[in-house]
Amino acid sequence: MLPIPKSDQNPALPQFRRLSLAGAVGLAVIAALVATESNSPPHSGAAPWPVGKDVGAVAFDCVIEEDAPLAAAKTVLFLEYAVSPQSIAYSILWAEPCWGSIHFPCPPTGTSLYADDSRFVVRHALNDVQWQQSLPAEPRGRFMHTCGNYPLVDARIAYQEARGRRLRVSDVPALEANARCGGIGSPLPDRSGRPPTGISVSGIEPERISFTFQMDQPTERRIFEYGLEEGRLKTILGESFAVQVPVGGFEIKATTPEFPAGVVIEQLPARYHADGRMVLVEFSPQAIGGVAVDLPHRIRVGTQKRQVGGPAPLRRVSMSNYRRLPEETTAETIGSRFTSDPLFEREQTFRKLTANHWNRPVADVDPAAAAWLREFADDCLRIAHDEPRLPVKLKLLYMAIAADLIVGNGARADAEGLPARDRALREAGLDTIADLTAAQLAAIRANWRRAQGDFE
Amino acid sequence: MHSNWQTALGVLALFVVVNGALFMLTELRLGESFQTSPGVEQPIDLRTLPLNRIGLAGEIEAGTFTGPSLLSLEMRENVDFLLTPALIVQGAITEGDIVTYPEE
Numbered sequence: 330m331l332p333i334p335k336s337d338q339n340p341a342l343p344q345f346r347r348l349s350l351a352g353a354v355g356l357a358v359i360a361a362l363v364a365t366e367s368n369s370p371p372h373s374g375a376a377p378w379p380v381g382k383d384v385g386a387v388a389f390d391c392v393i394e395e396d397a398p399l400a401a402a403k404t405v406l407f408l409e410y411a412v413s414p415q416s417i418a419y420s421i422l423w424a425e426p427c428w429g430s431i432h433f434p435c436p437p438t439g440t441s442l443y444a445d446d447s448r449f450v451v452r453h454a455l456n457d458v459q460w461q462q463s464l465p466a467e468p469r470g471r472f473m474h475t476c477g478n479y480p481l482v483d484a485r486i487a488y489q490e491a492r493g494r495r496l497r498v499s500d501v502p503a504l505e506a507n508a509r510c511g512g513i514g515s516p517l518p519d520r521s522g523r524p525p526t527g528i529s530v531s532g533i534e535p536e537r538i539s540f541t542f543q544m545d546q547p548t549e550r551r552i553f554e555y556g557l558e559e560g561r562l563k564t565i566l567g568e569s570f571a572v573q574v575p576v577g578g579f580e581i582k583a584t585t586p587e588f589p590a591g592v593v594i595e596q597l598p599a600r601y602h603a604d605g606r607m608v609l610v611e612f613s614p615q616a617i618g619g620v621a622v623d624l625p626h627r628i629r630v631g632t633q634k635r636q637v638g639g640p641a642p643l644r645r646v647s648m649s650n651y652r653r654l655p656e657e658t659t660a661e662t663i664g665s666r667f668t669s670d671p672l673f674e675r676e677q678t679f680r681k682l683t684a685n686h687w688n689r690p691v692a693d694v695d696p697a698a699a700a701w702l703r704e705f706a707d708d709c710l711r712i713a714h715d716e717p718r719l720p721v722k723l724k725l726l727y728m729a730i731a732a733d734l735i736v737g738n739g740a741r742a743d744a745e746g747l748p749a750r751d752r753a754l755r756e757a758g759l760d761t762i763a764d765l766t767a768a769q770l771a772a773i774r775a776n777w778r779r780a781q782g783d784f785e
Numbered sequence: 786m787h788s789n790w791q792t793a794l795g796v797l798a799l800f801v802v803v804n805g806a807l808f809m810l811t812e813l814r815l816g817e818s819f820q821t822s823p824g825v826e827q828p829i830d831l832r833t834l835p836l837n838r839i840g841l842a843g844e845i846e847a848g849t850f851t852g853p854s855l856l857s858l859e860m861r862e863n864v865d866f867l868l869t870p871a872l873i874v875q876g877a878i879t880e881g882d883i884v885t886y887p888e889e
Binding site for chain 2: 378379380381382383384385387389391393395397398399400404406408410412413414417418419432433434442444476477478479481483484487488490491494495496497498499500501542551553562565567569608610612617622623624625628630644646648
């Protein structure tokens with residue numbers, strides 16, 4: 330059996346799995362008796378389910394800090410999202426650590442994604458490539474081993490599953506009837522793309538609604554709880570965990586017995602969270618186009634060991650600067666997010682020159698290239714000084730530092746670019762990344778000096 | 786009397802022939818092992834195998850997860866998670882939707 334995650338720091342989270350079977354049955358019987366006795370649903374017609382409001386298309390800025398436990402990689406992605414009731418889109422504006430490898434299937438910066446009811450489009454502006462797929466009609470099924478990689482366009486399956494599992498106001502009568510029956514699981518009505526899913530509502534109270542999704546994978550269960558305050562959505566607390574290990578779920582191929590490898594595991598369960606996952610989404614009221622709507626401003630994802638309230642959860646997400654979009658974003662507009670930037674052409678030139686000259690003695694740098702890089706570094710520093718957007722500022726400073734180092738102007742990088750970058754990261758609370766990238770660059774420069782002499 | 790280059794050429798030719806033969810033998814042997822012949826395959830009960838034979842499945846069963854295959858799941862989770870902020874917001878700005886966590 331898997332270790333079952335605990336949520337000691339979140340006492341409000343329901344702990345159904347700790348109840349004995351007898352206790353659960355007893356509660357169900359009591360709840361059913363109470364419901365029958367009163368002959369009226371609790372909070373009938375006034376159950377505070379958090380329901381969305383149409384405020385048009387919105388955009389927001391997002392910083393996602395990820396700490397992948399298996400890859401032992403810390404990553405920060407800076408994104409801009411554009412969302413409407415019909416579509417979602419994001420652009421990855423910048424990613425840290427910028428001097429080392431990043432735990433992502435491709436260079437994150439320049440990646441954009443657009444998805445609506447029929448299309449799923451992924452584009453990488455810097456590499457000028459695009460993938461477009463229709464949405465899958467079937468559930469994912471078993472997830473195949475991908476050698477540690479995962480094509481971004483495969484996220485369309487997760488997108489489709491999430492859409493299919495979405496709850497609507499029209500589901501509320503069934504959910505409340507479910508609660509009156511003591512929270513015994515019942516299947517959600519079929520929807521396009523929805524994997525078979527059951528739901529049981531265990532409690533509807535003015536300040537709290539608790540329910541459980543039972544997924545198509547019999548090994549998993551997800552518990553959610555809304556925290557409400559005077560009818561407003563304050564938090565979504567969620568926990569997913571494996572119920573049992575599906576030994577029968579693995580397809581095993583036997584090979585000839587003389588080979589010690591013996592067993593080849595071809596497939597993994599479609600979904601597996603080794604240590605369970607806990608999520609906490611915090612909402613606050615935002616005014617969009619004159620309408621107040623509860624929108625998330627922070628998401629934290631943790632595990633049993635790395636709790637959402639602790640210092641090092643798996644993910645920390647901050648969402649800010651909500652604003653209304655005058656027009657709905659399209660695949661084309663999100664895809665041209667980078668190419669329409671005034672600096673885009675110069676950035677492309679910078680990348681080519683950097684690829685050719687990085688880690689080479691100053692004397693080997695072509696004079697014309699050196700002159701171009703000096704001017705570019707000057708401009709980047711100047712623009713970065715007044716740039717309010719953190720990801721853009723970090724990118725400009727990165728380019729200024731790299732250009733300065735290539736042309737042998739390491740003294741200015743040490744005096745201006747690096748301190749400004751360090752300050753920007755720490756002011757944003759990204760001290761870990763500031764330390765990590767400073768160490769990475771120091772190591773790169775030390776190797777550079779050792780290999781080719783101190784030529785900066 | 787052979788010149789040095791003729792000797793070197795001879796040694797090189799011998800090296801190529803021996804390595805080629807070894808390579809072919811190895812390929813044949815490995816090919817046998819990965820052929821999927823229905824007559825050879827037999828279901829294996831993991832519970833009857835020692836832990837070091839069952840590898841990843843054993844690690845998962847034992848609750849110790851070190852198999853490289855899990856890196857695929859971790860990468861998938863990281864990538865799919867990028868949809869999460871958008872999907873939560875989409876639920877909140879869509880009339881008639883109940884806001885839920887999208888369970889990436």
